[in-house]
Amino acid sequence: MIKLYGIPNCDTxxxxxxxxDEHGVAYxxxxxxxxxxxxxxxxxxxxxVGAERLLNRQGTTWRRLDAAAQSQALEAAGARALMLAQPSxxxxxxxxxxxxxLVGFDAAAYASLTR
Numbered sequence: 498m499i500k501l502y503g504i505p506n507c508d509t510x511x512x513x514x515x516x517x518d519e520h521g522v523a524y525x526x527x528x529x530x531x532x533x534x535x536x537x538x539x540x541x542x543x544x545x546v547g548a549e550r551l552l553n554r555q556g557t558t559w560r561r562l563d564a565a566a567q568s569q570a571l572e573a574a575g576a577r578a579l580m581l582a583q584p585s586x587x588x589x590x591x592x593x594x595x596x597x598x599l600v601g602f603d604a605a606a607y608a609s610l611t612r
Contacts, residue, residue: 498524499525499592500525500526500592500593501514501517501525501591501592502526502529502534502538502587503526503528503590503591504530505526505530507589509589509590510589510590512602513590513602514526516607520608522611524592529585534581539577539581542591542598543573545598546598548570548573550600551576551580551591552576552579552580552586552588553586553587556588558583559586562579566579570586588600592607
């Protein structure tokens, strides 16, 4: 089963969900806003793709952080703590399909999930 993590009003999450629906791909949606970020899943994502890929430095949440918080997030422990405290700073969506972890939306990568 595919699990998609994100925030429902995020445009990229909407695009990913629309693609999955249009291609008949079954998935479960985990809403960061309502359910938070499962710490064990975050650890898995960090191991699979790394903090550099997972941390969204272009988003509004990141830009609103003070310089000290941004600088702490440059270290692995600081990035982990920030993502747990403020899930909106995680690049979205995060998709788990078996052992695979995808971050963001890429139609070609999503197509590979259905094979």
